[in-house]
Amino acid sequence: MNAKSIIGAACAALAITTAIPAAAHDPGDVVTPHFERAIPNIPGKTLTALIVDYPPGGASIPHRHADSSFIFAYVLSGEIESKVNDGPTQIYRAGESWHEPPASNHLVSRNVSKTKPARLLAVFVADSDEKELTTPIK
Template identity: 65%
Template sequence: MKIRTVIGAASVAIATATPSSAHDVGDKVTPNFAQAIPNIPGKSLIAVVVDYPPGGASAPHTHAKSSFICAYVISGRIESKVNNSPTRVYKAGDSWSEPPGASHPISRNASKTKPAKLLAVFVVDTDDKELTTPVK
């Protein structure tokens, strides 16, 4: 698959990665990287940076059924809950993974006074058009 196709698909996926309702509660998702994985046909690596202002949060969502995710806290502290696991607070330098199709009911800045930033790296089916779907 050509890189332009992957980047185009990734752009669509990233554009839908955070629904507009999530932006209303205070997160900003910025595309960082998109590339087909040459030795794993049909898979791509997509990275996004999620910025949370003080008190900001993402709307509850699920991830694509094909996506394995590694999240890394760049700065600040992120409070996160994946599936039925306990809610945890991760500080800058901490990371965690999320299994394919994970439910993400909590993803937010743990601070009301300082911003926070994380890098989310997805290994996903190249044809998946949405990285996340809002929970209604």
């Protein structure tokens, strides 16, 4: 199965997944748990996939990722502006991706468009006993 097929399957599965608001997001943003599974050949690690839906003009509040979490982010639709740690602020379009090292501060994460929604797939590899994958920066 190629990457495009995997992304298509992830989007199709959204119809049967319950959406929940995320603590590090504005009330209008929705984070949908999509997949979570312990990694059998890496004891103590779990892979978690989430879909983040940003409404037009929607943004996450600045947040910190868990100390053990490595993140792969892939823009499914729209354009998302992101700034991680002291890296540059960048705009990623549908089909583009980036990664975030463990314990990252995600200072900017927002939908660039004021008129169209945007959607992001976030895949975390983290310690299985992590309680929170993201926490707001105070």
